[in-house]
Amino acid sequence: MKAGASLWLITGVEGNWFLFDGELEANCATAAELGYDGIELMVPAAGAVDRGRLEKALTDNGLKLSTVSSGGGVISHGLSFSSPDAGIRARARRFGVDIVEFAGSFGGEAIFGMLKGKVEPGVARADAVACVREALEEAAVAAAEYGLNVLVEPQNRYETNLINRLDEAVELIDTLDATNVRILADTFHMNIEERSIAGALRAAGAHIGHIHVADSNRLPPGHGHIDFGAVGAALREIGYTGYTVVECMAYPNAKDAAAAAMTCLRECMLG
Numbered sequence: 001m002k003a004g005a006s007l008w009l010i011t012g013v014e015g016n017w018f019l020f021d022g023e024l025e026a027n028c029a030t031a032a033e034l035g036y037d038g039i040e041l042m043v044p045a046a047g048a049v050d051r052g053r054l055e056k057a058l059t060d061n062g063l064k065l066s067t068v069s070s071g072g073g074v075i076s077h078g079l080s081f082s083s084p085d086a087g088i089r090a091r092a093r094r095f096g097v098d099i100v101e102f103a104g105s106f107g108g109e110a111i112f113g114m115l116k117g118k119v120e121p122g123v124a125r126a127d128a129v130a131c132v133r134e135a136l137e138e139a140a141v142a143a144a145e146y147g148l149n150v151l152v153e154p155q156n157r158y159e160t161n162l163i164n165r166l167d168e169a170v171e172l173i174d175t176l177d178a179t180n181v182r183i184l185a186d187t188f189h190m191n192i193e194e195r196s197i198a199g200a201l202r203a204a205g206a207h208i209g210h211i212h213v214a215d216s217n218r219l220p221p222g223h224g225h226i227d228f229g230a231v232g233a234a235l236r237e238i239g240y241t242g243y244t245v246v247e248c249m250a251y252p253n254a255k256d257a258a259a260a261a262m263t264c265l266r267e268c269m270l271g
């Protein structure tokens with residue numbers, strides 16, 4: 001298993017749930033110094049980050065780009081795969097493919113969490129699911145060009161009414177006309193939605209393609225009541241070897257949060 005740190009690169013948003021905010025070079029250096037292997041980015045658009053600058057920040061610090069979130073499509077542009085508005089849906093799919101290509105050109109995978117959207121009033125659930133299915137299949141074709149997966153993230157009921165648990169994601173993935181879609185399992189969301197975090201990870205098994213860790217309160221692992229020993233044991237049992245990215249509040253500050261999370265990862269997950 002490899003450790004990743006999340007880095008938020010959208011300006012002008014008050015408050016976020018990522019470890020690091022801005023300052024690409026300085027935060028890559030801090031992540032590397034603390035022992036992280038990779039970086040996950042949140043960007044306002046695929047072309048927003050200067051390629052040369054990102055390449056240099058990664059190589060100078062011996063880091064890989066693990067993943068790029070497509071959440072910027074929602075935060076910066078109000079997009080959604082399942083919007084009742086066909087224009088918004090089309091722009092969301094374009095945004096998603098652009099993120100796949102940006103991430104893929106660095107060997108990283110694209111995340112589809114918030115951009116899935118929700119079942120809006122007046123829209124039939126089956127129609128919303130069909131929109132998500134179509135968008136994921138399109139993104140999967142683009143990712144296949146790089147030999148990579150795309151990642152779909154179940155999120156808790158206070159954020160969406162569309163795919164809250166891992167078993168719902170498995171059901172969706174199994175009906176897709178694509179073989180390179182995997183689940184991003186986020187311990188914060190799972191703590192709200194799953195009967196057992198470890199049990200759900202075991203049941204999803206080889207469908208798991210990426211992990212986000214935060215504690216029950218979205219503070220760094222170790223500051224809440226999630227049993228990360230059990231999470232690590234379940235991931236070892238299913239043979240998971242991908243990234244575990246720390247996506248939590250920068251409490252009490254980014255560096256201390258990153259250090260505390262790394263201590264927990266070393267004790268419970270990376271062994």
Ligand code: LER
Binds near residue numbers: 212
């Ligand atoms: C993003 O990875 C996430 O976990 C969400 O809670 C964003 O809404």
Ligand code: MN
Binds near residue numbers: 153212247
């Ligand atoms: Mn997450």
